[in-house]
Amino acid sequence: MRYLFSFIVITELISLFFGIIFLIRDKSVFWRTLLLYLFLSVGTEILGKFCAKTYHTNLLVYNIYIFIEISFISYGFYVFLNEYADIKKLIFSVYLAILIIYIGYFIFYGINSYNILTVSIISVVFVVYALMYFYLLLKDENYVDLKFHPAFWWIGGTLIFYFGGTLANFFDDIIRENSFGKYGTRLFIYNTLNVFLHGFWIYAFICRARQRKVCQ
């Protein structure tokens, strides 16, 4: 059983734990869906470990998870960007285009091949969304205290995760073949990125809970 609880799983479990504490009473659809997303992330990681041990492949699990990731992160950016600009059509079009690539990849390479093309593309797309958000945030005339602004920290964490992971995605083939000391290089990079992502997200949960308390 111990093999199921890897570093990533523990990081995500901590994030889920804080999410439940700070967001369970939240009425916003986005923040509530985030809890579900975290739950699915933990579930995917555990299932992935189990499948790897039992069936010697877990690519199907991670390939399905990519769809959940694309959908939820796009939704998150839609929620936050929508506060500053009308980007419903843009985000929806990009989302559809990504889905076409996602499905197209499986048609060509099969479901048991890790969909690295889609992962690389979504990394770039989410980085662009994050930069767009920061541009609009700075351009906006109204001042917001970023120290306690949940959207800023959520997007900040997401930007670090996807921007930091860009190289790992592009050089996926080389990285897979080599390892760094005892640990796989890819795993090492993603463990680090996950710590940043969930660290930022946990702080976003705290800011959100504070925001909710102030508004009440």
Added chain:
Amino acid sequence: MQSSPTESMSIILLASLVFLLMPIFLLLYIRSYNRHKKNHFVEKENMRQKFESEILKTHIEVQEQTMQTIATELHDNIGQLLSLTTLTLNSINVPENEKASEKIENSLSLVNKSIKEIRELAKILHGEQIVESGIGNAIEQEINWLKRVGGYELQVSNNLLELSVSSPDKDLIILRLLQEIINNIIKHAQATSIHIDTYLKNETLFLTVKENGIGFDYEAARTKKTGIGLASIQKRVELIKGKIEVNSVVEKGTSIFIEIPYP
């Protein structure tokens, strides 16, 4: 010359580290830019408040000047004219005509009453002169006028009569505040009882006015900005850095609590 896998890995890891640090620096830059934005925002807000305050001050000054002109006109011209009329009427000798005498008597009485009323009105309008004798006395005069108007059961506790400190600018605004509140009560409240309490404590002047009138929805009046008198009271209180609290219950009455740093 080909690089070894370990070297490639090191390069990728190093590049990943750079890619990790870049967004962190970007976030730090955004926070720093936002801090500048905050300063700019605060500065803009201060300027706006200052501008509004200046406008209000000018508005009050103009209003005060207008009132003084009216007061002077009432006192010096109309008052004099009426006085002259009284003298003229007095000088008429009509002993043979009792009816005419009676009519002239009545007219005289009316004219005298008018002179008295005009003098009282001139006094009220000429705020600066009233507050010269101190805010306590000015409030007392206002209360005396209210007593003469009649129709209200008055409970007054004016503890500002023996004040050793004064602030002429604030005094005039405080007097106008009280006048505005009393005018609002007379015009709209349909009250039968008015309670006025004034005192100075810890360099703060407290003014409380309570009445048992019809009351109103304070929040609605504030958001819809229907209460011009109320808005004017609030602006005046803000101008002298005071605080105001209005508690109103429909059919129960209204209480207004004002705190002003004084002198």
